[in-house]
Amino acid sequence: MKKIFISLIFLLVFTSCVLHVYRFTSVNYNNSKISISTGLVDAQKENSPLDYIWIYDKRDSSEKPHDVKILSSTIKIVSDGKEYTIATTPNSENIHIYKQGVIITDDFKAYIGKVQLDDGTIIDIPPLSFKKTVYVERYSVISDTINAGGRGKEIFSGTVEDYKKQKK
Template sequence: MKKILISLLFLIILTACVSTRYSYYPVSSYGIKKVSISAGLANAEDENSPVEYIGVSDVRSNVNTPHKVKILSSTIKIIDSDNKEYIAKTNSNSGYIHIYKQGVIITDDFKAYIGKVQLDDGTIIDIPPLSFKKNVYVESYNPVTDTINAGARTKRLFNGTVEDYKKQKK
């Protein structure tokens, strides 16, 4: 009985997992409360993965009532951390600009000049140039204890810039 209890205890401890996800967000509040802007990586679990897309979404959107965003300019300008400029084509029917498919490989902080977007209610918003920094979201979870105690799932360990995370780990 004692061996079973010890084995069960080790199973619970050893099945704990840490999930780390990376993405990019604008450094400062861009003063626009109607849209949310972020950039996703090709592999969100790999810190060195390139940016796959830049997304502009309407904050009113949810599962039941989606709201569309149109990017009005046909191209956007992106400047990487080495000051190299890229021009990426946009898709006016989507709020996403798939830059990786266009050969734009960004793996560090960057600036994006998106320009004007239109919400589905007709509102036109001019987005100022944005500086993006890599962010990390780290959480710990344990499938065994999360199942047993449904009210105490996942524990957020860190949410912020990669620079701040590295400073905290020192």
């Protein structure tokens, strides 16, 4: 019984968890009014496909929501030399890629076109280049318990290519 208890204590003390969160990040676009984000089907798996692209108004908050409408009925995505036409949902700020049977797992270029904010402003989004990025964080049972206010420790945030180079 004593050995089991000691083994359990050692397991808790020396066990840490490493969390990987993957997504695609636009590398060539910054706008003061809108932000463009992506989601993967499973954000903790490197080869998980792109699920959606989300365009949102930076003024949006829980107290005062702001909407964005994608004006084009379709967008174009180019990945690995293949071109895909993706239908958009009218008056939506989300572009669902995976639901339409398109599997994107590598860097891609998206041609979204124009979006409209709820104040009437129309923004023409240039072709966007997206790279797969990873955020890596380590959690430790003991250190997180001792330092209750500061959970986890960031290990890396950047492109998947750079992360793989760093690990070598």
